[in-house]
Amino acid sequence: xxxxxxxxxxxxxxxxxDPAVCPTDDEALTPRKDTRSLGYAWRSGVAGGxxxxxxxxxxxxxxxxxxxxxxxxxxxxxxxxxSFGVATAMRDIYHSEGALGLFRGHSxxxxxxxxxxxxxxxxxxxxxxxxxxxxxxxTPLRRLLSGSLxxxxxxxxxxxxEVVRVRLAFETKRDGRSSLTxxxxxxxxxxxxxxxxxxxxxxxxxxxxxxxxxxESVAPRVGLxxxxxxxxxxxxxxxxxxxxxxxxxxxxxxxxxxxxxAQHTTLPRTRNQPAGKPAPLRSWAExxxxxxxxxxxxxxxxxxxxxxxxxxxxxxxxDGRRLRLGETAGVIMRERGFRGFFVGLTIGYVKVIPMAxxxxxxxxxxxxxxxx
Numbered sequence: 553x554x555x556x557x558x559x560x561x562x563x564x565x566x567x568x569x570d571p572a573v574c575p576t577d578d579e580a581l582t583p584r585k586d587t588r589s590l591g592y593a594w595r596s597g598v599a600g601g602x603x604x605x606x607x608x609x610x611x612x613x614x615x616x617x618x619x620x621x622x623x624x625x626x627x628x629x630x631x632x633x634x635s636f637g638v639a640t641a642m643r644d645i646y647h648s649e650g651a652l653g654l655f656r657g658h659s660x661x662x663x664x665x666x667x668x669x670x671x672x673x674x675x676x677x678x679x680x681x682x683x684x685x686x687x688x689x690x691t692p693l694r695r696l697l698s699g700s701l702x703x704x705x706x707x708x709x710x711x712x713x714e715v716v717r718v719r720l721a722f723e724t725k726r727d728g729r730s731s732l733t734x735x736x737x738x739x740x741x742x743x744x745x746x747x748x749x750x751x752x753x754x755x756x757x758x759x760x761x762x763x764x765x766x767x768e769s770v771a772p773r774v775g776l777x778x779x780x781x782x783x784x785x786x787x788x789x790x791x792x793x794x795x796x797x798x799x800x801x802x803x804x805x806x807x808x809x810x811x812x813x814a815q816h817t818t819l820p821r822t823r824n825q826p827a828g829k830p831a832p833l834r835s836w837a838e839x840x841x842x843x844x845x846x847x848x849x850x851x852x853x854x855x856x857x858x859x860x861x862x863x864x865x866x867x868x869x870x871d872g873r874r875l876r877l878g879e880t881a882g883v884i885m886r887e888r889g890f891r892g893f894f895v896g897l898t899i900g901y902v903k904v905i906p907m908a909x910x911x912x913x914x915x916x917x918x919x920x921x922x923x924x
Contacts, residue, residue, distance in 0.1 A: 586826075587681040592924055596677050597670040599918035604669025607911035608661050613654035614903040615661070617641045619721045619861060621896040638899050657720030660732060664713030668706050673915055676702035676798060695802050696795040703794025707786055712779035714786075715739065722865050739778045782863030784877050789856030793849045801845035801912055805830075808837045824923050838916055839909040846908025850900050855893035857900075858884065 586592045608615070617638055620628040628641050645653045680698040684690055707714075719735050730738070808817040809830055817837040825832070833841065859880050884892040 586924075587677060593674060593678070595922040595924045596919070597674040599915050599922060599924075600673025601666035601670030602918055603673070603911045603914035604665040605662055606914045607669075607907040608665045609658070610910055611903045611907045612658045612661065613642055613645075614638070614899055616645070616654060616656055616658075616721045618896045618899045618903060619718055621899065638902070656723070657717050660713060660717035660720050664710050664717055668710040668713075669911070671709055672702050672706035672794065675705040679705075692799060692803070695799045698795075699798030700791045700795035702798070703790040704787055706794075707790050711783055711786060712776075715779050715781055718861065718865065740775060742778050782860040785856045785860040785863065785880075789853040789860060793853035793857075795849075796852050797845045797849035797908065800848045801841050801908075804841040804844050805833060805838075808833055808841060822920075825920065826924065832916065832920060835913065838913045842909035842912030843905040845912065846904040847901065849908070850897075850904040854897055854900060858893050858895060 617628075620641065621637075628644075642654060645656075649656065676698055679701050680695075683694045683698050716732065716735055716739065719739065720730070720732070723730060808814075814831070817834055818831040819834055821831050832838075859877060862880050862884065863877070881893075888895065
């Protein structure tokens with residue numbers, strides 16, 4: 553009915569707007585049917601993968617130092633409390649391993665980040681289309697859920713590559729250089745030294761101890777399960793991280809497009825831009841929106857990220873026992889107290905702001921290139 557009314561008004565009054573600058577009423581009323589098409593899916597996936605690779609390459613040296621700090625590598629633990637610890641650690645890596653040492657593990661990062669970022673942005677677009685089919689459904693909660701579910705989807709498929717990357721970055725020249733194949737073989741064959749069920753439950757009733765022993769006898773101790781060390785805190789951390797990241801980015805982008813500032817923050821619409829899409833932000837505005845998104849999401853999820861790193865390197869330090877979420881949190885609390893959950897947060901901020909900014913900027917610009 554509304555479409556007929558619009559057409560009737562056009563016939564009598566005429567439409568003087570430039571469709572390259574402002575969408576027509578027909579375009580505004582047309583649902584975005586192509587969101588679930590195969591062409592849209594692969595374009596958004598490739599755009600997201602390229603965005604992730606660009607962002608990770610820029611911050612790769614900082615990322616390696618942060619992993620060494622979080623995992624309490626013995627050679628670099630002394631730098632964690634220093635004001636210039638990050639710069640000093642990077643200098644030591646450069647002197648001992650050369651410039652390529654700052655990118656240790658980056659090849660595994662790119663192998664992981666392209667499918668990870670691609671799946672994340674692709675899943676976000678698809679889940680968002682389901683939860684927010686129209687403007688009337690646009691709420692912060694639905695945006696948060698869309699981002700959280702997209703993050704969980706991407707990490708489920710790519711987590712083993714993340715474990716390999718962390719183990720490569722955790723090594724130093726003194727440890728020796730391991731190839732990607734040898735690291736994978738080492739993780740696969742690690743056999744954690746577990747206490748028996750009876751030793752872990754000395755005061756428990758006999759039936760409970762027998763049940764625990766039965767479960768223990770069939771639970772995998774070696775193999776592919778080792779590639780999912782720290783998976784639970786990763787999922788828990790991804791809910792606030794991805795959710796807050798997309799929510800903050802979309803909210804800040806909306807504020808940037810407010811009519812009172814739109815002439816300074818947005819670019820003119822182009823004919824290549826699909827109907828119904830908001831005007832693209834200028835480069836500085838898009839970078840600001842992405843940077844703020846990264847800052848807030850990193851703060852919300854950082855304690856779980858520290859726990860995850862410690863669990864991922866569990867086979868490389870200590871007795872190799874596979875620590876659970878609560879046990880790992882207890883170890884961190886005993887070693888460093890509450891502040892231990894925020895070790896490396898400063899470098900996290902330094903890394904995450906440009907990374908998120910470049911990621912969202914590249915993704916939005918690639919969407920324009922692909923016409924989606």
